[in-house]
Amino acid sequence: MECGMRWAGVLLMLVAAGNVLAETAGPVAMPEVVVTALRSETALASVPGTVRVLDRAEVRQAAPRTTPDALAGLPSVMVQKTGYGQGSPFLRGFTGFRTLMMVDGIRLNNSVFRDGPNQYWNTVDPWSVDRYEVVLGPASVLYGSDAVGGAVNALTLAPPDWSGQPFYERTLAWRGATADESTQARLGLRGRATERLGFTAGCTWKDFNDLRGGDEVGTQRKTGYDEIDFDLRADYALNEQNVLTLVHQQVDQDDAWRTHKTIYGIDWEGLQKDNDQVRAYDQDRALTYMRLAGQDLPGPMDAYTLTLSRHAQGEDLHRVRTDGRRDETGFDVTTWGIAFTLESRTDLGHWVYGMDYYRDEVDSYGRHYKADGSLNKTDAQGPVADNASYDLLGVFVQDTLPLFHEAIELTPGIRYAFARLDAERVLDPVSGNVTAREDDWDSVVGSLRALAPLGADRRHALFAGLSQGFRAPNLSDLTRLDSARSNEIETPVNDLDPENFISAEVGARCQADRFSGEIAAYYTWIKNMIVRTPTGALVDDLQEVTKKNAGDGYLAGIELTLGWQVADDWHLRVMGSWMEGKVDAYPTSDPVAVRDYISRLMPLTGQAAVRWQPVGKSFWLEGVLDAADKADRLSADDKRDTQRIPPGGTPAYAVLTLRGGMALLDSLDLTVALENITDEDYRIHGSGVNEPGCNLVVQAEWTF
Numbered sequence: 001m002e003c004g005m006r007w008a009g010v011l012l013m014l015v016a017a018g019n020v021l022a023e024t025a026g027p028v029a030m031p032e033v034v035v036t037a038l039r040s041e042t043a044l045a046s047v048p049g050t051v052r053v054l055d056r057a058e059v060r061q062a063a064p065r066t067t068p069d070a071l072a073g074l075p076s077v078m079v080q081k082t083g084y085g086q087g088s089p090f091l092r093g094f095t096g097f098r099t100l101m102m103v104d105g106i107r108l109n110n111s112v113f114r115d116g117p118n119q120y121w122n123t124v125d126p127w128s129v130d131r132y133e134v135v136l137g138p139a140s141v142l143y144g145s146d147a148v149g150g151a152v153n154a155l156t157l158a159p160p161d162w163s164g165q166p167f168y169e170r171t172l173a174w175r176g177a178t179a180d181e182s183t184q185a186r187l188g189l190r191g192r193a194t195e196r197l198g199f200t201a202g203c204t205w206k207d208f209n210d211l212r213g214g215d216e217v218g219t220q221r222k223t224g225y226d227e228i229d230f231d232l233r234a235d236y237a238l239n240e241q242n243v244l245t246l247v248h249q250q251v252d253q254d255d256a257w258r259t260h261k262t263i264y265g266i267d268w269e270g271l272q273k274d275n276d277q278v279r280a281y282d283q284d285r286a287l288t289y290m291r292l293a294g295q296d297l298p299g300p301m302d303a304y305t306l307t308l309s310r311h312a313q314g315e316d317l318h319r320v321r322t323d324g325r326r327d328e329t330g331f332d333v334t335t336w337g338i339a340f341t342l343e344s345r346t347d348l349g350h351w352v353y354g355m356d357y358y359r360d361e362v363d364s365y366g367r368h369y370k371a372d373g374s375l376n377k378t379d380a381q382g383p384v385a386d387n388a389s390y391d392l393l394g395v396f397v398q399d400t401l402p403l404f405h406e407a408i409e410l411t412p413g414i415r416y417a418f419a420r421l422d423a424e425r426v427l428d429p430v431s432g433n434v435t436a437r438e439d440d441w442d443s444v445v446g447s448l449r450a451l452a453p454l455g456a457d458r459r460h461a462l463f464a465g466l467s468q469g470f471r472a473p474n475l476s477d478l479t480r481l482d483s484a485r486s487n488e489i490e491t492p493v494n495d496l497d498p499e500n501f502i503s504a505e506v507g508a509r510c511q512a513d514r515f516s517g518e519i520a521a522y523y524t525w526i527k528n529m530i531v532r533t534p535t536g537a538l539v540d541d542l543q544e545v546t547k548k549n550a551g552d553g554y555l556a557g558i559e560l561t562l563g564w565q566v567a568d569d570w571h572l573r574v575m576g577s578w579m580e581g582k583v584d585a586y587p588t589s590d591p592v593a594v595r596d597y598i599s600r601l602m603p604l605t606g607q608a609a610v611r612w613q614p615v616g617k618s619f620w621l622e623g624v625l626d627a628a629d630k631a632d633r634l635s636a637d638d639k640r641d642t643q644r645i646p647p648g649g650t651p652a653y654a655v656l657t658l659r660g661g662m663a664l665l666d667s668l669d670l671t672v673a674l675e676n677i678t679d680e681d682y683r684i685h686g687s688g689v690n691e692p693g694c695n696l697v698v699q700a701e702w703t704f
Contacts, residue, residue: 036105036133036153038400038411039142039352040303040343045458048411048449049465050507050520050559052134056157059126061620061661063175063671063699065182067124067132067154073626075559075577076136078602081687082644084180084211084223085256086119086281092136092522093555093581093598094149098471098499100139102153104247106289106309109146110333111360111390111421111474112383114482114490115532116599117686120313121152123251123285125229127173127186127204129154136559137522138469138503141413141447144356144394148469148501156247159198159235160190167192171202173701179675179692180224181209186701196237204229213266213690214681221264222280223689225256242294250286257281260643260688263322268681268690269646274487278320286312289337302343309337317383324371329382329482331364349401360390362475380434385423385479385492392472393418398447411449411465418442419472419498426479426492429539437478441498443470459511469501477530477547487640489542490532497549500527514565523556526583532637536589550593553583569614576606580633587636597635600686603652604629619662627654631685644688653682655691667704673697 037047044051052074064070068087072079078090091099097113101121108120132154139147160167171188188202206227211220231249238244257280259265265273289309297303316330341354364386366379380386398413420440427434449465473496480490507520529551537544557579564572581598605628613620632649639645659673679694 034133035155036102036151037135038398039105039341040350043458045453045461045509045511046409046451048409048451048463049505050136050518052132052136054132054134056130059129059132060669060699060701061622061659061671063659063673063697064126065175065177065184066122067126067129068121070126070129070132071134071152073575073607073624074134075561075575075605076557076579076602077134078600078605078684080117080600080684081689082117082119082260083256083258083281084208084220084689085122085225085227085253086117086258087122088117088119089121089152090600090602091134091150091152092524092557093579093602095600097146097474097476098148100143100147100151102143102151103249103287104156104289104291105153105305105339106287106307106311106337107143107146107335107358108285108311110311110313110335110358111392112313112315112331112333112362112476113146113474114476114480115530119256119281119283120285123253123283123313124154125204125231125249125251127184127188128156128202128229128231128249130157131155136520137465137505138447138467138501138524140417140445140469141396141398141415141467142352144415144417145392145419145470145472148471148499156231156233156249157188157190157200157202159200159233160192162192162195162198166194169703171701171703173699175697175699177692177695177697179695180211183207197234199232199234201232202230211689212693213268214676214693215679216681217266217268217690217693220259220266220689222257222259222262225254227251227253241296242292245291245293246289247291248286248288250284252284254282255280256283258688265643265688266690269651270648271644271646272642274643275322276319277322277324278318280318282316282318284312284314300344300346302345304343305339305341307337307339309335309339311335311337315383325376326369326371326373327366328369329366329379331362331382331384334361335359336361349399351397351399353397355393355395357394358392360388360392360475362386362388362390364388366481379481380425380427381479381481383480383482384475385437386425388421388423388425388475388479390422390475391418391420407452409451409453411451412447414444414446416442416444417470417472419474421473421475421478423475423479427481429481429489429491430537437492437494439473439478441472443472443498443500445470460509462506462508464504464506466502466504469503471499473498473530487543488532488534488545489539491539491544491546493546493548496530496547497528499529499549499551501525501529502527516561516563518559518561520559521557522559524554524581526551526553526555529553529583531583531585533586534589548586551583551585553581553595553598555579555581555598557581569612571611571613573609573611574606575608576604577602578604585636594636597633597638599635599637601631601633601635603631603633603650603685618664619660621660622658624657624659625654626657628652628685638686641686644686650683650685653680655680655682659697667702669701669703671697671699 168191173186339356364382396415445468447467454460509518
């Protein structure tokens with residue numbers, strides 16, 4: 001705590017120093033418009049909260065392997081990896097079903113998402129994304145259940161603008177890395193067939209081999225996997241105001257292991273291995289949607305979007321136990337969605353309002369085989385209830401209202417949410433009984449944010465807000481029958497209530513000629529959080545855990561981002577975050593709540609980068625230092641998770657990366673990076689696999 005407060009003081013002094021340095025020319029570029037923060041196109045300088053934007057150029061130059069990797073390094077974002085094919089970002093201390101992932105505003109989350117890290121964000125192909133918008137803190141008023149730690153929107157590549165004649169743009173891209181001997185190849189096509197019709201299409205093939213860690217760990221066996229992605233988009237302008245968009249994207253990932261649960265777990269810092277011979281996941285996802293959008297409309301309605309979507313997700317687990325017995329479990333979820341958003345600019349402010357409705361249809365299976373290959377039994381359900389449905393409905397309204405001659409902008413919002421579960425086959429693993437389960441919940445949540453621009457150009461501003469987040473119990477909470485942490489199994493439970501969160505945030509941002517900076521502090525009150533609770537019973541040699549609405553607590557933190565154009569050719573960037581949090585939990589089977597650290601609490605983490613890019617030149621060089629303190633503020637669950645978290649906590653690390661790039665012939669972009677130059681062995685807190693050792697990454701993108 002004292003260390004964190006000292007760092008916070010240093011960060012505040014850096015903000016003050018930056019204002020002194022901001023005097024001469026040479027502006028620092030900032031993305032101008034975001035759509036996720038207020039669910040309408042808004043200048044970033046006018047957003048009354050903390051938002052991070054990663055545009056296509058930034059992502060391409062960072063050359064991330066996956067979508068979670070693209071977010072790494074952002075303040076208050078910790079990218080945990082249970083397996084090499086499974087990344088789960090923590091946003092302000094929360095992950096899994098307490099963070100919301102969207103593609104073009106459509107929920108990736110569904111009712112099968114589980115507590116703790118999951119692998120589903122890895123199914124968003126970064127090659128198909130134009131930019132990522134990251135909203136930190138509760139966003140439940142605009143986006144509903146799950147948006148507690150934050151919300152991320154992956155906005156897909158759009159067709160090019162009309163140039164007066166048909167235009168076609170072909171792309172060949174390749175990324176290779178030495179630490180995992182991986183290859184990614186992308187074939188893309190963008191075009192404008194007519195003034196009204198434009199399209200994008202692409203296919204990405206990915207092959208990852210076993211990952212080599214640092215100089216001590218070496219090759220981490222069974223960490224490789226294969227993946228193929230496909231995306232297609234067509235935009236048709238019905239007239240000057242209305243555009244019809246059709247999108248389809250698909251991903252298929254095969255043989256992604258969770259090695260920490262097997263005999264192939266690594267010997268590092270006292271970690272323990274499990275005894276499974278195989279624990280591998282296959283997963284697939286397919287999103288299809290149609291959207292009609294209009295803007296600059298006459299009358300009381302200025303803009304609208306109407307979206308119809310179908311999102312299908314499948315997961316299959318292949319497990320071979322130490323004695324040769326084999327388990328095949330999994331599920332298929334089809335989510336149908338409709339969302340309608342309207343915008344109206346009136347004398348009483350800029351109104352954004354609408355509704356969204358999603359329905360999950362779930363099939364779940366579990367089959368178990370003897371060591372000789374014969375079928376032993378078929379369960380009445382798989383990881384969650386079989387033959388189940390889950391409905392999520394929301395109605396919301398938000399207004400942005402200038403006050404006192406635009407000296408302050410006030411943004412109040414409110415949402416009514418309704419959720420309903422209907423599960424026809426729920427298995428009690430102890431008694432063997434199969435039952436049905438129905439339940440429903442509703443909530444009303446609100447937010448109130450304020451922005452005080454300091455000057456007409458809005459280059460400096462203060463912001464503050466109070467926002468509620470909520471999460472309705474889902475199928476995973478109530479009917480999950482699957483492994484949890486090391487040596488634990490979750491079992492179905494009755495009578496859970498929605499989780500509630502209230503977060504207060506204050507911050508300041510500035511954008512001077514040579515300096516940009518933002519600092520934010522937040523405090524989140526946690527009420528009725530659903531926590532795992534050991535029962536003391538054993539199920540199939542695993543410790544049984546159930547769930548209770550017993551997690552009251554708090555989470556607080558500070559975030560900082562600084563950018564300084566030291567000279568015309570040199571730019572310095574510093575980012576950092578610190579957080580603290582505790583919640584009531586049941587560390588033993590005794591019915592006694594104990595105030596304990598939040599699981600996988602992010603340690604003090606920072607990034608510093610210096611970039612050299614000569615004015616008017618097409619090449620650049622950058623050095624990046626990523627560092628994290630030792631993660632030793634462990635919950636009781638963390639201490640039991642001995643296959644992922646070493647005794648005493650996850651060690652501190654400091655990792656240096658050098659990267660550079662250039663544009664050749666105005667059509668070929670080349671990026672080369674040497675990551676982890678010192679070949680350090682390290683892992684992100686709570687992960688089941690170590691990060692790459694010394695790793696040469698080469699990425700080329702040819703557009704013609």
